[in-house]
Amino acid sequence: MSDDGLDPVIHAPARLRLMVTLATLPDGDNLSFTRLQELIGLTPGNLITHLRKLEDAGYVQTNKTGSGVNALTTVALTRDGRAALERYTAVLRQLLDTAELAQPQVRTHLEPDTDSAGNYASHNDAGPHRRAQQGNG
Amino acid sequence: MNEGTGITDGADASEAAGMDAQAAAAIMGEARERAQRELTVNRPVIFASWALVYLLGYGMVWLSVRGQRPFHAPEGWALALLALLAVLALGVTAAVTDRATSGVGGVSQLRRRIYWLSLAVGLLGVYIMQPALRYVGAGHGVISVFTASSPLLVAGVVLAAGTAAWLNWYAFGLGVWLIAVAAFSGFAGPAGVWAMDALAVGIPFLVMAAITLARGRS
Numbered sequence: 181m182s183d184d185g186l187d188p189v190i191h192a193p194a195r196l197r198l199m200v201t202l203a204t205l206p207d208g209d210n211l212s213f214t215r216l217q218e219l220i221g222l223t224p225g226n227l228i229t230h231l232r233k234l235e236d237a238g239y240v241q242t243n244k245t246g247s248g249v250n251a252l253t254t255v256a257l258t259r260d261g262r263a264a265l266e267r268y269t270a271v272l273r274q275l276l277d278t279a280e281l282a283q284p285q286v287r288t289h290l291e292p293d294t295d296s297a298g299n300y301a302s303h304n305d306a307g308p309h310r311r312a313q314q315g316n317g
Numbered sequence: 318m319n320e321g322t323g324i325t326d327g328a329d330a331s332e333a334a335g336m337d338a339q340a341a342a343a344i345m346g347e348a349r350e351r352a353q354r355e356l357t358v359n360r361p362v363i364f365a366s367w368a369l370v371y372l373l374g375y376g377m378v379w380l381s382v383r384g385q386r387p388f389h390a391p392e393g394w395a396l397a398l399l400a401l402l403a404v405l406a407l408g409v410t411a412a413v414t415d416r417a418t419s420g421v422g423g424v425s426q427l428r429r430r431i432y433w434l435s436l437a438v439g440l441l442g443v444y445i446m447q448p449a450l451r452y453v454g455a456g457h458g459v460i461s462v463f464t465a466s467s468p469l470l471v472a473g474v475v476l477a478a479g480t481a482a483w484l485n486w487y488a489f490g491l492g493v494w495l496i497a498v499a500a501f502s503g504f505a506g507p508a509g510v511w512a513m514d515a516l517a518v519g520i521p522f523l524v525m526a527a528i529t530l531a532r533g534r535s
Contacts, residue, residue, distance in 0.1 A: 184338070186338075186341070191336065191341065192336070193336060193344055196336075196341060196344050196345060196348070197344060197348040200344075200345050200348040200349050200352065201348055201349075201351075201352040203349075204349060204352040204353055204356060205356070205421065205423075205425075206424065206425060207424075208423045208424035208425075209421060209422065209423035209424055209425045209426075210421075210422045210423045211420055211421055211422075212420035212421075212422065214420060215419060215420025215421070216420070218420075219351065219352060219355055219356075220348075254422055254423075256423065269345070272338055272341055272342060272345075275338040276338050276339065276342060279338065279339070
């Protein structure tokens with residue numbers, strides 16, 4: 181952990197984006213490397229580097245299937261990864277709350293899509309009417 | 318962020334050092350918003366396209382049969398228009414779903430496949446039953462009611478049952494509504510059933526399109 185309690189593995193812009201993006205998927209889902217790259221906007225080399233760090237920490241799991249032109253690499257958040265992101269979010273919220281007490285105009289970006297426990301709402305399921313279920317659109 | 322450049326531990330550490338809690342929260346908010354926007358199926362478009370199928374397609378079929386005494390069958394042009402609109406709506410649904418779910422695998426993908434396969438098999442069964450009804454001597458009125466409402470019954474049952482996987486009461490309610498419309502609209506008669514289905518499905522779908530659109534913007 182860093183001095184302020186934020187997990188250093190997550191606390192880097194690219195990896196934070198990766199973790200948050202993967203956390204929007206429901207448990208049991210994964211994202212292809214190509215789609216993840218498109219969503220995050222990193223070069224393949226950078227994405228591999230960041231994924232390796234997250235994988236070494238046990239936060240993501242990559243899986244490669246097929247070979248040649250049929251090769252498909254998928255990435256999924258592990259349970260440890262989801263838990264780590266929830267802890268990170270909780271610590272971040274504490275830091276922001278502290279900052280807000282000292283400076284009331286500070287607004288957080290954490291509230292809309294996390295529940296009281298800091299868990300992420302999942303928005304991916306493509307069942308025809310899943311979005312209506314989410315409550316937050 | 319240094320997209321496009323090599324990342325070293327040093328660069329990584331300096332990036333992190335330059336990111337305070339507010340910046341981290343902003344990154345999280347932006348990443349989450351983008352992921353949700355990109356990975357969520359655009360339901361307003363799907364609802365609107367199917368609302369068009371019912372309001373326009375079923376509506377035209379109703380216009381083609383409303384004055385028939387005695388009732389015989391919908392006009393070919395009206396059924397062709399309905400089929401064209403249904404094919405277009407299917408295309409829109411497939412394209413919109415594919416755009417959001419491209420690259421997403423795992424449990425959701427399996428659920429989606431089972432859902433669409435169930436719907437396809439159910440509709441196939443319905444369209445096989447139609448000539449079977451003719452074969453056993455069912456009249457034009459029975460065939461008309463069956464043709465108009467049986468797809469709704471299949472869609473309603475698949476949708477309601479599918480909510481077991483999605484745990485979605487809104488979808489369950491919509492499924493039950495489709496079943497109810499299919500069950501009761503036949504009482505409007507072989508011509509009226511088309512108008513009843515057009516309004517009872519088309520209008521709620523338009524409302525759902527507006528609601529999901531408003532939610533997406535809020």
